[in-house]
Amino acid sequence: MKLFFITGSKHKFREAERILKEYNVIIGRKDVECEEIRAENCENVALDCLRQLRSEVNEPFFIEDSGLFIKALNGFPGTFSSWVFKKIGNEGILELMRGKEVRDACFVSSIAAWDGKEEAVLRGEVKGYISNKISKEKGFGYDPIFIPEGSRKTFAEDHKTKMMCSHRRRALEKLAKWLRR
């Protein structure tokens, strides 16, 4: 079965391609626009997109929505993470976290998939903390300010850990398992 990942991001596609290959799942990329709804969780955003695209994409496919949920900020930036990042960046998030003792945060990746017969929503998450400063190493999005639980380094500083335990990997592993069900 050929499975398509509907995404506008080549970066996300390559990451998913590499991880799913470990599970013998081969994917192709399609870039079809969907109108993302405003929702409090990534599952609903992904599932709504899936249903919008079901009639347009006539082959098995999945889409992914991810976000960073910060406890002290009531879940901000959440499902609006990429929009918020473009507006205020990591500098803005650290300003908002100034003086906050509770620094718990969670990266969430939600995949909505359609295998031609059934649909599923698969969630991966990684818990951690917001760092006190932006780490020097360049990294994607919020990676330079996110320290996963059990580590002292941000995702940007420790790319290997990110590759091994990221929210997206966890969701993709669940996807691979679901496809073999």
Added chain:
Amino acid sequence: MKLFFITGSKHKFREAERILKEYNVIIGRKDVECEEIRAENCENVALDCLRQLRSEVNEPFFIEDSGLFIKALNGFPGTFSSWVFKKIGNEGILELMRGKEVRDACFVSSIAAWDGKEEAVLRGEVKGYISNKISKEKGFGYDPIFIPEGSRKTFAEDHKTKMMCSHRRRALEKLAKWLRR
């Protein structure tokens, strides 16, 4: 002609009712849900809602979308103003504005209207600045941190000025004018 204002907010409805009455426009309220899209400007959000609801609401109606656009934050919180307010409040906005010299901001209200024959989008705005602290007087949303151009008081401190020159009043006045065209 009876015109309906589709809004979930009694507060917004009463404000619109009072202002439009000055122009002999009588309105009723309906609360119909629409799925707000993610867009960079309020005009597009309002117009999309109008078109979603056109088949559902079989009478002349209008809807309104508003937001606060802060220059130094690349237009944040913009069309997501009410969501952002619930998450980080005025305290969060002031944290983001800490040390920023350029404090220009703009309140925008966009009305999308359908008079039974034609549709229109009407925009009202009021320019001003983000204050350095939250004013003591209680006020709606971002009012306690917004100082309109030419004033030294926030919208929350000077409710009369708000009533006279608000973005919503300006959009509503354009609506009244459009109805009389």
